[in-house]
Amino acid sequence: MTEATQTNGAHGEEPSRRDFIYIATGGTLAVGGAFTIWPFIDQMNPAADVLALASTEVNISELEEGQEITVIYRESPHFVRRRTAAEVESARDVNVASLPDRDARNFNLGDGAPATDENRSALTAEIAEGVEIDDALRASLLVTSANCTHLGCVPTEGAGDYNAWFCPCHGSHYDTSGRIRRGPAPENLSIPIMTFISASVLRLG
């Protein structure tokens, strides 16, 4: 038997009370260390408000003409509608000067852009490098906030004077471009930042 083995044998004895105190102290330090380190690690994780800014990707390839889906972006519902040609035409056939809100309310354009249907549609979305996407498809896509600009209710699809969106809470009528036409809502439904990251995926944010 070697000396090293004998030494190990001595450590193999039942731990004395003093050993136990050392072990217990070491354990406490290790746990205490973990609690001390955690706040620093936690600070490195994205804060909730940063996560809330995350983007949302929408697969538009399965959206048929006349179909609409609701997606969550920045914790708020948003309508994504692929409009019919008739819906686009009726939205374009409107004199902007006659609208209650003449601003496009489109974050892709900034303040002051007129509320034409072209300025409200996904024609204003950025297109990632190398992506090819049909103009008619871009013009047909409308993405808006799904919160009424009066007090935030979610309007009903395919209803109201314009057969588009109607907010039943206090009677606001939006047209097929998501523009307020009648009722107490003060503004058009807002349009988020959008990018076509492929021919079938539209990213919000």
Ligand code: FES
């Ligand atoms: S919340 Fe929509 S009309 Fe009041």
